[in-house]
Amino acid sequence: MSTAGQNQSVSGAAAGHRGAPEGLSTAEVLERTHSGQVNSVPAATSRSVWDIVRANVFTLFNAIVGGSFLLLLVLGQWRDALFGLSAISNALIGIIQEYRAKRSLDQLAILHAATSRVIRNGARTEIPSGELVADDLVVLSAGDEVTADLQLLDGASLEVDESLLTGESEPVPKLPGDVLLSGSLVLGGNGYARVLRVGPATFASGLAAEARRFSLVTSEIRRGLDRVFRVISWLLLPTAALLVNAQMLEQGGWSAAFTTWRWVPAAVGTIAGIMAMIPLGLVLMTSVAFAVGGLRLAGQKVLVQELAAVEVLARVDVLCLDKTGTLSSGPIEFDAVHGTGRRPEDGWRAAVEWFGAASDASSTAAAIGAAFPTTVPLPEVASVPFSSARKWSSVTFGPESGAFGTWILGAPDAVLGGSPGSSRARDQAAALASTGLRTLALAHLPAPLPPGAAESGLPADLSPVFLLTFRESIRTDAPRTLDYFRRQGVTVKIISGDDPRTVSALARGLGFGSGTAYDARNLPEEPLLQDGIVESQDLFGGVTPSQKRELIQSLKRQGHTVAMTGDGVNDVLALKEADLGIAMDSAAPATKAVARLVLLDGRFDRLPAVVDEGRRAIANIERVSLVFLSKTVYATVISVLAGILLLAFPFLPRQLSALDGLTIGLPAFFLALQPGARRYESGFLRRSLAFAVPAGISAAACVLAVAAYAQSSGGRDTEEAQSASAVTLALVAAWILVIASRPLTTPKLLILAGMYAGLALLFTVPLTQDFFRLGLPHAELLAVAVAAALAGCLAVETAAHFARRTGARTGGSRLGPLTLEPASREADGGTAGQPDDPASR
Numbered sequence: 001m002s003t004a005g006q007n008q009s010v011s012g013a014a015a016g017h018r019g020a021p022e023g024l025s026t027a028e029v030l031e032r033t034h035s036g037q038v039n040s041v042p043a044a045t046s047r048s049v050w051d052i053v054r055a056n057v058f059t060l061f062n063a064i065v066g067g068s069f070l071l072l073l074v075l076g077q078w079r080d081a082l083f084g085l086s087a088i089s090n091a092l093i094g095i096i097q098e099y100r101a102k103r104s105l106d107q108l109a110i111l112h113a114a115t116s117r118v119i120r121n122g123a124r125t126e127i128p129s130g131e132l133v134a135d136d137l138v139v140l141s142a143g144d145e146v147t148a149d150l151q152l153l154d155g156a157s158l159e160v161d162e163s164l165l166t167g168e169s170e171p172v173p174k175l176p177g178d179v180l181l182s183g184s185l186v187l188g189g190n191g192y193a194r195v196l197r198v199g200p201a202t203f204a205s206g207l208a209a210e211a212r213r214f215s216l217v218t219s220e221i222r223r224g225l226d227r228v229f230r231v232i233s234w235l236l237l238p239t240a241a242l243l244v245n246a247q248m249l250e251q252g253g254w255s256a257a258f259t260t261w262r263w264v265p266a267a268v269g270t271i272a273g274i275m276a277m278i279p280l281g282l283v284l285m286t287s288v289a290f291a292v293g294g295l296r297l298a299g300q301k302v303l304v305q306e307l308a309a310v311e312v313l314a315r316v317d318v319l320c321l322d323k324t325g326t327l328s329s330g331p332i333e334f335d336a337v338h339g340t341g342r343r344p345e346d347g348w349r350a351a352v353e354w355f356g357a358a359s360d361a362s363s364t365a366a367a368i369g370a371a372f373p374t375t376v377p378l379p380e381v382a383s384v385p386f387s388s389a390r391k392w393s394s395v396t397f398g399p400e401s402g403a404f405g406t407w408i409l410g411a412p413d414a415v416l417g418g419s420p421g422s423s424r425a426r427d428q429a430a431a432l433a434s435t436g437l438r439t440l441a442l443a444h445l446p447a448p449l450p451p452g453a454a455e456s457g458l459p460a461d462l463s464p465v466f467l468l469t470f471r472e473s474i475r476t477d478a479p480r481t482l483d484y485f486r487r488q489g490v491t492v493k494i495i496s497g498d499d500p501r502t503v504s505a506l507a508r509g510l511g512f513g514s515g516t517a518y519d520a521r522n523l524p525e526e527p528l529l530q531d532g533i534v535e536s537q538d539l540f541g542g543v544t545p546s547q548k549r550e551l552i553q554s555l556k557r558q559g560h561t562v563a564m565t566g567d568g569v570n571d572v573l574a575l576k577e578a579d580l581g582i583a584m585d586s587a588a589p590a591t592k593a594v595a596r597l598v599l600l601d602g603r604f605d606r607l608p609a610v611v612d613e614g615r616r617a618i619a620n621i622e623r624v625s626l627v628f629l630s631k632t633v634y635a636t637v638i639s640v641l642a643g644i645l646l647l648a649f650p651f652l653p654r655q656l657s658a659l660d661g662l663t664i665g666l667p668a669f670f671l672a673l674q675p676g677a678r679r680y681e682s683g684f685l686r687r688s689l690a691f692a693v694p695a696g697i698s699a700a701a702c703v704l705a706v707a708a709y710a711q712s713s714g715g716r717d718t719e720e721a722q723s724a725s726a727v728t729l730a731l732v733a734a735w736i737l738v739i740a741s742r743p744l745t746t747p748k749l750l751i752l753a754g755m756y757a758g759l760a761l762l763f764t765v766p767l768t769q770d771f772f773r774l775g776l777p778h779a780e781l782l783a784v785a786v787a788a789a790l791a792g793c794l795a796v797e798t799a800a801h802f803a804r805r806t807g808a809r810t811g812g813s814r815l816g817p818l819t820l821e822p823a824s825r826e827a828d829g830g831t832a833g834q835p836d837d838p839a840s841r
Helices: 024-036 049-055 060-074 078-111 204-209 218-248 256-261 263-277 280-299 309-315 323-327 348-355 363-371 418-436 476-488 500-510 527-536 544-558 569-576 589-594 606-645 652-672 684-712 716-742 746-764 764-771 779-810 824-827
Strands: 113-118 123-128 137-141 149-152 157-161 172-174 185-197 302-304 318-321 330-341 382-386 393-397 405-410 436-445 463-474 490-496 539-541 563-565 580-584 597-599
Touching: 024 405, 049 078, 060 078, 060 218, 060 263, 060 280, 078 652, 123 149, 137 263, 149 606, 157 382, 185 569, 204 527, 218 263, 218 280, 218 606, 218 684, 263 606, 263 652, 280 302, 280 309, 280 606, 280 652, 302 330, 309 606, 318 544, 330 363, 348 393, 348 436, 348 463, 363 463, 382 580, 418 436, 418 463, 418 500, 418 539, 476 490, 476 500, 476 606, 490 500, 490 544, 527 544, 544 563, 569 580, 569 589, 580 589, 597 606, 606 652, 606 684, 606 716, 652 716, 652 746, 652 764, 684 716, 684 779, 716 746, 716 779
Parallel strands: 318 490, 318 563, 490 539, 563 580, 580 597
Antiparallel strands: 113 123, 113 137, 137 185, 149 185, 157 172, 157 185, 185 382, 302 597, 330 463, 382 393, 393 405, 405 436, 436 463
16 A cells, blocks of 8 residues: 555545535435436346256257157167266256355355445445445445446546446546546545436446446456366267267168167267266366355355366465555554654644544544544645555645645655755654654645646645654564465565665565665566566555556466455456456455455455465366266277277167266265365466377277177177277276375275275176176186286376376476375365464364
């Protein structure tokens, strides 16, 4: 936040100094509410129930599965239609998990919905923004989000950010009579405005709703999987044609198959091949991981305003922190008044009382108001509201007031920088700032400000009056939390509007680096030079809101994934620019509106658990994708080669359903909930396919070799050949799961043990043998199947080895699930060394 101590105006008393209008009466509010003139626009933080159902049910793959399921039921082959039940359960699990997440997020959103300050029955009150009615009188100050279309009344002067509406980030001045559109953010000034339009009638209702909609479109993982699904979709039709032809010829030819009804087993074999190619469970696991991630974060008192943020959490490698409200805690406290060696001008106390009169305008104003209380502030002639860009505010009193002239309060460098007689005061301010105290300068001009001073700058003949200092308490958990991020490979940068010396003192107290902050006033405008400084420096002071955004842009230009925390309106531009904006609970409404995550209890030590949850969700998606994509590859290869080589498809659909459930579906579901703390890097699809393609080809080659051997040997019945193929596939697919589960922990070993036990029961229990038409083939064929499986496992292990080596050279897969690392790090969720606190466990 800025050196002036706030992102909000310390001159917020202006609007309250003039007589406040009465506003609407209770009867008028009820009349407008009953007539529908109320600001009720549903703001979705999650998908609607219909959207969730549609995304999990009405898909191309589900249509193919559903059609195949119905066909098998019509043909009386209900045992081979088990995949339909699996698809139904997948859809139900996805719907239930997403709905649970939706309900939790929506409840949090309601509890922490935006509010508005209004005048009703002559008194100021705070109401949910959804209860605004037409003609309501709204009180505006810096940091507010405009939630209905308003018209400024006389005496109001604001600076507004309309970038959510127009894309332009420069502040827009608003004068009496101007219209403020919903979705605007108040950056400076204060005053009253009357509600013009509410609800769906507002100009930006559609844009505002869209800005808050649940979305996964920014997910690299989703995009990668969509590419895989498109390829599979294109392969399905020609593969089905090849399989149908091969199965019909296997049954004696097209004519004979139709004459003898042998086309039914041919259809069953074709459906088995097509169903095996579709990775339905991978869609489910991805949806569940995002939804469960959002649900767990809600349990950590973190509101996820867009679930795609869960993936961004896993990719973050630079965390930018605003000092005030993030590293500091509690309200700002007034410290002392320091003389500047001059006799103070008469009326200084009345001026200070005026700045502190509107204690709700900012925490700095509240601290001043507590130290210099007044019931009736001196009426002003003119005032300039505080702006984070210019770092000062002013008030002008008339000759009869006893405090004639203009009083300017703000950052010492902004207020005293151009005054030749202020060198002593500037040195004194620097000394105070170096002790960690927030320092403001009060200066006087015995005349009104020159026209345009707010834009062109203060005159040089200001007289320093006093220096005011304020204290902030550093969060006790901050050093441990910062140390956690350093150990996790996340670079932490402190970006503050405070004096660089104050920031340096804070850093020394935290044990943060060298403790020397770079003065942002010296930042070069040339992007290349700026990039070098931003990359090498971790502490920045004197940063303006636009410079905060430029620092984020510089980091992103250099390939970093950046998260930014903040609580002030001067953080809005940077939060919007960051890959992930995180707002504290104390944040201004405008700041919360643009953040993807909101820490609802304002605890800085929540951040390690938040980052770990993102890493857990995405690492597990990548882990299970190895298994599902390997299955898709070997199913596609088997189907295509069986069609080309005119082989009988080596499995029944029911057999594949059983093998998929035991080696992929059930284990993958539990793996998706396991701890994981590796930082995700881009290249998910490349890393996954680097292993899945050779592993899948290896598995397919082993299965086809066993099937060809069984079919070419005399006296083998179809069931025995299918059993031998199933034994081979079961062992190879199980080893793929073992590789994807590394590093092995106790929960993962239990999952794998359950899988092997299930496979043993599948092939040995009479009930499952009869239902699935599976059993252990005779000794010779079993030996061939096991030998082929062992060769396949060796090939899969080799594929994993080369995938790791390739990834290490390209800098990606070293962080992927194929990485071999000590199990202990993942066993505790990757949170070793983070603060010993329930929020981080």
